[in-house]
Structures are given as structure tokens and as C-alpha cells.
Amino acid sequence: xxxxxxxxxxxxxxxxxxxxxxxxxxxxxxxxxxxxxxxxxxxxxxxxxxxxxxxxxxxxxxxxxxxxxxxxxxxxxxxxxxxxxxxxxxxxxxxxxxxxxxxxxxxxxxxxxxxxxxxxxxxxxxxxxxxxxxxxxxxxxxxxxxxxxxxxxxxxxxxxxxxxxxxxxxxxxxxxxxxxxxxxxxxxxxxxxxxxxxxxxxxxxxxxxxxxxxxxxxxxxxxxxxxxxxxxxxxxxxxxxxxxxxxxxxxxxxxxxxxxxxxxxxxxxxxxxxxxxxxxxxxxxxxxxxxxxxxxxxxxxxxxxxxxxxxxxxxxxxxxxxxxxxxxxxxxxxxxxxxxxxxxxxxxxxxxxxxxxxxxxxxxxxxxxxxxxxxxxxxxxxxxxxxxxxxxxxxxxxxxxxxxxxxxxxxxxxxxxxxxxxxxxxxxxxxxxxxxxxxxxxxxxxxxxx
Numbered sequence: 001x002x003x004x005x006x007x008x009x010x011x012x013x014x015x016x017x018x019x020x021x022x023x024x025x026x027x028x029x030x031x032x033x034x035x036x037x038x039x040x041x042x043x044x045x046x047x048x049x050x051x052x053x054x055x056x057x058x059x060x061x062x063x064x065x066x067x068x069x070x071x072x073x074x075x076x077x078x079x080x081x082x083x084x085x086x087x088x089x090x091x092x093x094x095x096x097x098x099x100x101x102x103x104x105x106x107x108x109x110x111x112x113x114x115x116x117x118x119x120x121x122x123x124x125x126x127x128x129x130x131x132x133x134x135x136x137x138x139x140x141x142x143x144x145x146x147x148x149x150x151x152x153x154x155x156x157x158x159x160x161x162x163x164x165x166x167x168x169x170x171x172x173x174x175x176x177x178x179x180x181x182x183x184x185x186x187x188x189x190x191x192x193x194x195x196x197x198x199x200x201x202x203x204x205x206x207x208x209x210x211x212x213x214x215x216x217x218x219x220x221x222x223x224x225x226x227x228x229x230x231x232x233x234x235x236x237x238x239x240x241x242x243x244x245x246x247x248x249x250x251x252x253x254x255x256x257x258x259x260x261x262x263x264x265x266x267x268x269x270x271x272x273x274x275x276x277x278x279x280x281x282x283x284x285x286x287x288x289x290x291x292x293x294x295x296x297x298x299x300x301x302x303x304x305x306x307x308x309x310x311x312x313x314x315x316x317x318x319x320x321x322x323x324x325x326x327x328x329x330x331x332x333x334x335x336x337x338x339x340x341x342x343x344x345x346x347x348x349x350x351x352x353x354x355x356x357x358x359x360x361x362x363x364x365x366x367x368x369x370x371x372x373x374x375x376x377x378x379x380x381x382x383x384x385x386x387x388x389x390x391x392x393x394x395x396x397x398x399x400x401x402x403x404x405x406x407x408x409x410x411x412x413x414x415x416x417x418x419x420x421x422x423x424x425x426x427x428x429x430x431x432x433x434x435x436x437x438x439x440x441x442x443x444x445x446x447x448x449x450x
């Protein structure tokens with residue numbers, strides 16, 4: 001009996017020790033996290049300096065186009081990794097890269113380098129404001145950095161420098177610029193300067209002057225970008241082995257086109273081309289011998305310009321644009337032709353809508369020739385110009401740019417161009433959404449708190 005009691009006592013002691021061990025062990029473990037699985041977003045902006053707009057309160061992320069995903073991925077890859085609260089442990093990945101592991105991010109390695117995009121413009125006379133508004137439209141939406149090549153009269157140089165320095169640093173860091181004097185390397189400078197609009201012939205000499213620039217987008221001062229320059233810059237990749245420049249047709253319908261009715265000199269295609277928006281591979285232009293009507297052998301670009309002008313100066317109306325049409329008449333294999341929405345002018349709507357690309361996709365680049373930004377003949381063009389001119393850089397894009405534009409368009413519906421407001425608004429609306437997606441949806445993963 002005594003042995004039995006001893007055994008029971010031993011078992012009770014062992015049981016008590018086991019219970020104490022289990023109790024102490026559980027007390028040392030951390031309690032479960034509250035609200036596990038929940039995520040919290042930091043406040044995000046739908047535009048420079050603006051708050052997320054109510055328009056996007058229920059906006060659902062959509063898959064971006066390949067080129068947009070590349071640009072977004074490039075920006076995300078540049079961000080510093082977010083540190084975990086627990087040293088030595090990686091926070092779980094979230095968002096579109098949740099399943100990507102180190103060493104397998106091939107799509108990031110294949111992204112194109114963020115090369116500079118070069119934009120050239122020639123400004124003389126009273127074109128200071130127009131030029132600045134054009135540059136402003138370029139900076140507002142573009143992703144990659146820009147280099148502006150501004151050719152201007154000496155009196156305008158300090159004005160450009162003063163105005164550009166006044167822009168906020170969040171935008172000035174997106175571009176660099178040089179202001180060059182007006183210069184013509186061959187022929188009579190005064191003849192070239194007065195050929196058409198003041199200094200317009202300067203564009204013919206860009207391959208000669210900008211010897212260190214490989215590719216360039218030239219635009220007139222009265223051009224406005226309604227989408228990133230990155231998109232038009234991408235056309236360079238579509239050039240075949242002989243193409244070295246790209247322009248849009250002067251008109252879509254030969255019956256009402258100027259060249260097809262009145263030209264007294266050779267011109268490209270059936271309606272000619274407009275040189276207000278001209279994408280150029282300067283390296284190819286400098287290295288090509290061009291067929292011509294002066295000698296049986298080819299001529300280099302610089303040595304061809306002045307003899308060509310001398311031969312046709314009594315037959316040309318639109319100056320340097322006519323000379324470019326003559327050059328590409330004899331060298332059609334050298335030209336890539338843009339769709340009309342990349343150089344949309346009053347001619348595309350004042351006689352009725354005749355740019356199918358703009359009807360389908362909206363206007364990509366607006367060209368307000370005929371002075372339409374400064375008179376009341378085409379109020380739709382003027383409305384776009386004034387809204388971009390008056391947009392405060394740091395304001396919300398939707399509230400201070402897109403909504404005022406919609407409001408102004410209500411006053412233009414009685415005009416031929418105003419009857420098709422979707423043509424003017426469609427692309428810029430897409431651009432606004434891309435800005436939102438790029439700054440909010442694509443980067444949302446970086447705003448999680450762990």
C-alpha cells in the first residue's frame with residue numbers, strides 16, 4: 001500500500017511539472033497580429049500637387065499597354081527597396097510583381113535605356129509665348145527626359161532663360177535646354193531668313209548644326225502635345241533601313257488639298273507633306289546621298305540645299321516645306337508617313353471631318369497654324385491653347401486643365417470643328433488616365449505599410 005501511494009505521488013508531481021512547462025511556453029509566444037491580412041494605402045495624388053479626384057473613387061486598375069508597363073516598371077525598379085520592420089526578414093511582395101523572384105525579373109532587364117528625347121523649335125519675332133506653351137505641353141505628360149534645342153533671335157534668348165527658370169523644380173528636372181542663334185551654313189542668310197515665316201528655314205539646317213544629336217523631333221511653335229512625346233518618339237523604331245524622316249500628309253483628300261491643286265513644283269505623294277511636325281534621324285540624313293533634279297549623281301544634305309532653293313525659288317509658296325516636298329519627291333523611300341492625328345490642323349475639320357485616325361483615337365499632336373490660337377476663327381483650337389497656357393503647374397490636372405477644357409468646348413459646338421469635340425478630347429482624356437495610372441495605380445505597391 002505504501003508503494004502504491006509513492007507511485008501516485010510521483011505521477012502527480014510529473015503532471016504538475018508538465019502543466020507548468022506548457023503554461024510558461026505559451027506565455028512566451030507573441031499574440032496574433034490584429035487585423036492580419038489587411039492593407040492600408042497612403043494618400044495618393046492624381047496629378048502634380050493634387051489629391052485623388054472623386055472621379056476615380058471607384059476606378060479599377062486595368063492592364064496597361066506594353067510600352068506603358070515598360071515605363072512604369074522602369075520607374076518602379078529605380079525605387080529603393082522598402083525596409084521591413086523585422087531585420088533579416090523580407091516583407092511579402094504585393095501587387096503585379098508578387099510572383100517575381102530575384103534573378104527572374106527578365107522583363108526589367110530588357111527595358112530600353114532611358115535615353116534623352118531631343119525636341120527642336122525655331123522662334124523669331126513674337127513667337128515667345130507660343131513656344132513656351134508648346135514646351136509646357138511637352139513637359140506635362142512625357143515620361144523620359146527631354147533636351148530642348150531652341151533656335152531664337154538674340155533678343156529672345158534672355159526671355160526664354162528667364163521664363164524657363166520660373167517653372168517649378170518638379171518640372172525643370174525633367175528637361176535640359178540650349179538656346180542657339182539663328183544660323184545658316186550655306187547660301188545667303190537673309191534669303192533663308194525671309195524665305196517664308198521668320199527663320200522657319202532654320203529647320204533645314206538642323207542636321208548640319210546639331211552634329212552630336214542622333215535623332216530629333218522638330219515642331220513649329222504653334223504645336224501642342226496632347227499625349228507624351230515618348231509615343232511619337234517611338235516611331236523611330238518603325239523606320240525601315242532607308243527611312244530617315246517622318247511627316248504627316250498635308251491633306252487627306254486630294255480634291256481639296258493645296259499641293260494637288262496649286263503646286264508648281266514636285267511634291268511628295270498625292271497631297272504633299274506638312275513639315276510642322278517632323279521626326280528625323282539626323283545621322284542618316286548626314287550620311288545619305290540624295291537623288292535630285294540638278295545632277296545625275298547624289299548630293300549630300302548640306303550641299304543640296306542652296307542649289308535646290310536657287311532652282312525652285314520662283315515656284316515655291318510655302319518656303320522650306322516646299323523644299324522638303326521636292327527632296328522627298330525624288331527620294332520617297334526615305335520618308336515615313338505619320339497618320340494625320342499626329343499633325344492635326346484646322347484643315348482636318350474646317351471643311352468637314354477628314355482625319356479618320358483622329359476620329360478613332362483622338363488628336364495626338366495639335367497644330368494650330370493659320371494663327372487660330374489668337375483669333376476667333378477656330379475656337380476649339382484656341383480653347384486648348386488657352387487652357388494649357390493658364391494651367392498652374394502644381395495644380396491637379398483634372399480640376400485645372402481637363403474640366404476647364406470641357407467647359408470651354410461647350411461654347412464651340414456651333415462651329416465645324418466644335419461639332420466633333422470627342423476628336424479633341426479623346427486622346428487628352430486617355431493621357432490624363434495614364435497619368436493617374438502611372439502615379440497612383442502602378443505605384444500603389446510602393447505605398448503599402450507593412
